[in-house]
Amino acid sequence: MSFPARTTSAEIELGKTFQPKFGSDGLIPCITQDATTGQVLMFAFMNTESLELTLKTRKATYWSRSRNKLWVKGEESGNVQIVKELYTDCDQDVVLIKVDQNGAANASCHNGYKSCFYRKLADEQNFGLELVAERLFDPATVYKKK
């Protein structure tokens, strides 16, 4: 599988062919939303291979920039994300996936929260964050130290 080439601006923005744009680093941003609640669970990047695998296997597969490798979400923790739908934006340089978050605790974040966005800016003068989510698992029991 390889994705269709980028064509004209009109076709990219208003057409009906998926022509994803991978940046100069080979990556496209991906927003991951809970398919049921709409909660934004996480944000990561995909390269062509991870986007292809995501579509083929229906398991959200990202490109880990820190580890510099393919990252099948949940392969270590069991917190697999089953992809129900994929959207793209007007200029097709972002994808949005709606997923069913699986796993013992149904958490997407390695820190034990449902969503990675578990802190809200509450005190702007002092840049204070407020924890706004409940911890669903203790990371120490899931990610064993190597």
Added chain:
Amino acid sequence: MSFPARTTSAEIELGKTFQPKFGSDGLIPCITQDATTGQVLMFAFMNTESLELTLKTRKATYWSRSRNKLWVKGEESGNVQIVKELYTDCDQDVVLIKVDQNGAANASCHNGYKSCFYRKLADEQNFGLELVAERLFDPATVYKKK
């Protein structure tokens, strides 16, 4: 205003101080969600100045990579976004804002749709996109050709 410096991984991930990470290009990704419905409206980037202005003015202000300038969302179209809340993710290299989408048509996308994510991948074999949203305004009446 300048943002607190990045400290330790533990403090960044589990602490209560906002320490946003701007990439080597000076930008941080921003996901914009409708504060009421949770619909993802758009995705863009911010530099320090646009994040500062967003917090100060409460109007979502991005950095336009294509125009290489600050971009107060809605300054031309009137489709201003009033920021109600700001979140960050576990490693604080993304922000998520929840906004009230203003403007005549309450649309966030310059193509006339509520959300930029108005197309869904419907035919994976042929990379076919399906339009899944209603057009709220005709761009030709809002963006005059220069």
